[in-house]
Amino acid sequence: MKHLLTTEGIDPAQATAILDTAASLKQALEGREVRKLPTLRGRTVITVFYENSTRTRVSFEIAGKWMSADVVNVSSSGSSVGKGESLRDTALTLAAAGADCVIVRHPASGAAHRLAGWLREAGTSVVNAGDGMHEHPTQALLDAATLRERLGELRGRRIAIVGDVLHSRVARSNVHLLTALGADVTLVAPPTLLPTGVASWPVTVSHELDAELPSLDAVMLLRVQAERMHGGFFPSAREYSIAYGLSERRLKLLPEHAVVLHPGPMLRGMEIASAVADSPRAAITDQVRNGVHVRMAVLYHLLAHEEETA
Ligand code: CP
Numbered sequence: 001m002k003h004l005l006t007t008e009g010i011d012p013a014q015a016t017a018i019l020d021t022a023a024s025l026k027q028a029l030e031g032r033e034v035r036k037l038p039t040l041r042g043r044t045v046i047t048v049f050y051e052n053s054t055r056t057r058v059s060f061e062i063a064g065k066w067m068s069a070d071v072v073n074v075s076s077s078g079s080s081v082g083k084g085e086s087l088r089d090t091a092l093t094l095a096a097a098g099a100d101c102v103i104v105r106h107p108a109s110g111a112a113h114r115l116a117g118w119l120r121e122a123g124t125s126v127v128n129a130g131d132g133m134h135e136h137p138t139q140a141l142l143d144a145a146t147l148r149e150r151l152g153e154l155r156g157r158r159i160a161i162v163g164d165v166l167h168s169r170v171a172r173s174n175v176h177l178l179t180a181l182g183a184d185v186t187l188v189a190p191p192t193l194l195p196t197g198v199a200s201w202p203v204t205v206s207h208e209l210d211a212e213l214p215s216l217d218a219v220m221l222l223r224v225q226a227e228r229m230h231g232g233f234f235p236s237a238r239e240y241s242i243a244y245g246l247s248e249r250r251l252k253l254l255p256e257h258a259v260v261l262h263p264g265p266m267l268r269g270m271e272i273a274s275a276v277a278d279s280p281r282a283a284i285t286d287q288v289r290n291g292v293h294v295r296m297a298v299l300y301h302l303l304a305h306e307e308e309t310a
Pocket of ligand 1: 057
């Protein structure tokens with residue numbers, strides 16, 4: 001694997017290999033068998049974030065450091081991006097400076113693909129850490145890792161993705177990955193927050209959350225992305241919360257074993273009640289923890305695995 005840009009068309013065997021690596025790393029690190037691996041010593045990983053992030057950025061930095069890579073963080077505000085330097089020139093500069101892997105978050109859909117094209121000659125790997133409303137593949141992988149921990153095999157599991165699907169790169173990457181792994185995915189959203197092409201997606205669509213909850217194995221709530229809604233938000237925040245928010249009443253409609261996910265950042269009281277977010281049914285902090293191991297596994301498969309198996 002040279003890049004991780006999308007989960008669309010992902011080989012289930014490749015995805016499972018990454019998830020298995022992440023699970024082994026987690027076991028070794030949390031069992032304190034090892035504190036840090038030497039695997040990426042001498043390799044340089046650069047994160048470039050043109051949009052805000054807490055979870056993705058921090059976990060990639062920790063992942064790189066726990067693999068002994070040299071990790072450099074670049075943000076749009078503190079770099080020459082602020083002086084108007086283009087994405088292409090920034091990418092070529094990072095490659096010339098010695099990046100083995102560039103991890104990029106950008107507001108434009110397709111930015112990570114463009115970057116991978118520009119860096120082909122340099123041989124630098126690219127990871128998409130979220131591009132506009134398009135994809136966030138490592139989020140989907142960490143969600144799958146968390147679901148596997150709680151539910152085991154995902155084939156045949158019924159998973160609902162609820163809320164602002166229209167603006168969600170998390171939803172797109174999860175639809176591709178979860179269906180590739182054999183899960184049965186339902187999107188639950190008001191018609192105004194679904195993409196126009198959703199009929200061609202390999203999912204079922206519902207507008208009624210209460211009707212779906214009793215037969216689910218997992219429910220994944222999405223943040224309502226007000227920053228991408230330039231024409232206003234319909235339904236209103238109050239209507240949304242009443243129709244699609246996971247309240248304590250709705251939590252009781254889920255089967256006992258069903259797990260609640262949220263990629264974060266959460267809007268408590270909007271898409272999820274605070275008591276639900278803090279309940280043992282929610283796997284939100286597990287998702288963050290698994291994010292580190294999944295991103296270590298991704299860096300391993302991009303930068304070390306091919307060399308080891310060559
Ligand atoms: N889930 C996620 O991508 O969170 P951050 O925006 O904090 O990275």
